[in-house]
Amino acid sequence: MAYNTLAGGMLTGKYLDNPAALDSTSREDAMKKIDNPRGRMDTRGWGGTLYRYRTDAAVSAMKEYSKIAKANKMTLTELSLRWCRQRSMVTTSLVGHSSMEQLKDSIKYFKQKDPLPESVMWEIDIVHMKNRIPIFSSNRVGKDWLGEGEIGESIP
Numbered sequence: 001m002a003y004n005t006l007a008g009g010m011l012t013g014k015y016l017d018n019p020a021a022l023d024s025t026s027r028e029d030a031m032k033k034i035d036n037p038r039g040r041m042d043t044r045g046w047g048g049t050l051y052r053y054r055t056d057a058a059v060s061a062m063k064e065y066s067k068i069a070k071a072n073k074m075t076l077t078e079l080s081l082r083w084c085r086q087r088s089m090v091t092t093s094l095v096g097h098s099s100m101e102q103l104k105d106s107i108k109y110f111k112q113k114d115p116l117p118e119s120v121m122w123e124i125d126i127v128h129m130k131n132r133i134p135i136f137s138s139n140r141v142g143k144d145w146l147g148e149g150e151i152g153e154s155i156p
Helices: 007-012 027-035 044-049 056-071 076-086 100-111 118-130
Strands: none
Touching (some): 007 056, 007 076, 056 118, 076 100, 076 118
16 A cells, blocks of 8 residues: 655645745745645644655755656646555555545546556656655754754654
């Protein structure tokens, strides 16, 4: 089963140009987003627990995936869900929707019979191979293990 196939909404592209609340550069901007959330990443609860999808490496990979999607005349969401559907070992995907419109789009992408071209699958693999585990990476690490900076996602 593919878990969280849209990475808490990150693979919809809605946070690429306008970061999640917790990644805002000002408290005022963060509070505006929390008061009017676009999705899970703009909430106090989920946003803080889903840092793994907002690491610099993960965002960089998502930007590259977005370019692949645009070059192939599809949305990042479509690319992501069609990729999941096409994986031979994935028999079901766990998706989270905030609206009926999102659910209808996902169903449309999962029902599409044509597979992604091998060239597109290869481009996706290349991005993945650059950083195989971006959800645990961080370029905000400190000098030591005494609480300065971060070492990937904190484990509760």
